[in-house]
């Protein structure tokens with residue numbers, strides 16, 4: 195079979211956004227993926243980001259939100275996290291392309307003389323490169339869902355929109371549809387839903403030659419038939435393709451809500467596929483758990499980026515999943531590590547049933563995080579440390595229990611007499627920022643009779659990493675003798691992956707990021723057990 199015939203039947207859905215950013219385009223794309231999977235189709239997803247960075251790896255989480263890490267070690271946009279949480283599709287480097295990467299590729303090709311002397315231009319060279327990336331992920335799937343970052347009208351996204359415009363005519367046009375997400379705002383003063391922003395946004399899209407097939411209209415009030423008809427008329431789409439995308443309480447209600455509003459029914463025939471009733475029982479169970487919890491649990495998250503919750507996206511979701519598996523509502527109490535450090539007081543942690551110190555970079559707030567670990571350890575409050583959170587845990591243990599005064603990590607205090615956390619001897623990261631991290635999936639062996647083994651029920655697991663610094667083996671024996679339990683390590687035994695403490699209700703810190711592998715249907719076992727133990731702590735303290 196040649197390339198053309200083997201891929202002839204693959205369908206492509208392009209998801210664009212208008213009016214405003216933050217309307218939930220990523221969740222919409224992920225929900226579309228989930229609905230199609232529930233109809234028995236195999237899907238994959240992709241995000242095209244219009245910025246010039248090669249990847250979001252070096253971007254400040256305050257600006258860009260979380261950097262999501264895939265199994266193959268790509269540092270990607272956080273929407274890929276939604277794709278993995280909502281669908282079975284596994285993401286990798288090929289599923290997130292930025293303008294920077296495209297231009298880099300085109301310019302390198304030009305330098306190698308591969309354009310044979312032609313003038314290199316946005317059309318066709320840049321748009322061809324974009325289209326190639328889209329085709330590349332289509333192998334073995336029924337539907338490719340491709341989300342374009344940014345908002346229609348941005349200068350930056352033009353090459354991407356032009357590429358998806360051309361796409362329909364490169365293949366059978368019946369195999370491509372465009373779904374546009376817009377906003378239909380509600381005006382309180384006149385008690386009206388306003389359609390003009392949607393009309394203008396569709397006009398903008400049509401100016402560049404893309405006629406949307408389906409409109410997802412984000413709104414706080416259900417669109418009436420009249421409103422839908424009006425939008426259909428002005429936007430040149432079919433009436434039943436104007437879909438209400440209601441504000442809902444939880445992102446996990448979105449697939450159900452969009453299906454009820456007729457999205458699945460609108461998509462399938464447009465792609466020449468037979469109508470099917472998706473099986474959404476999984477989503478119904480998840481939502482039942484979220485809607486009717488048997489109780490609640492308060493978790494303190496002690497971090498640096500707490501002003502912007504987007505930077506802890508997967509973490510928040512994984513905590514919610516831990517709640518789903520225990521039928522509990524998880525309330526997050528965001529604690530600013532710098533405040534803890536400044537005030538040297540743990541008062542804000544007192545009402546917490548569990549304490550979590552997440553991953554992070556840089557020195558700010560470190561002493562506050564160490565103080566939080568100390569509190570959790572000494573007060574016997576369930577504690578979960580993730581990556582930097584593990585570094586803080588080991589430092590706290592070294593200082594307080596093993597009596598290694600001023601123990602620290604080489605990341606913050608290279609002159610400390612006891613560099614408990616350090617670069618590995620073979621790591622040469624000095625002066626470099628990109629490309630020096632341990633990234634992606636690595637195996638971790640689990641010791642029996644540990645919290646980790648109890649959670650995983652397995653001697654070997656795979657977890658995702660994103661860090662430079664590691665537990666320093668020079669201090670391993672000394673810390674173990676002082677009572678630190680190493681429950682997870684790399685198969686060659688060289689890297690410490692999980693530490694725990696005996697005689698504590700639940701104290702576990704890992705070098706990896708389990709939050710990247712949790713989903714509402716399959717909550718991560720460590721989050722499940724952390725929430726379960728935090729709830730036990732709540733019950734024991736008679737806070738229920």
Ligand code: GLN
Nearest residue numbers: 553554581582661662663
């Ligand atoms: N900053 C630490 C390191 O680079 C931890 C990173 C993290 O928490 N993801 O090793």
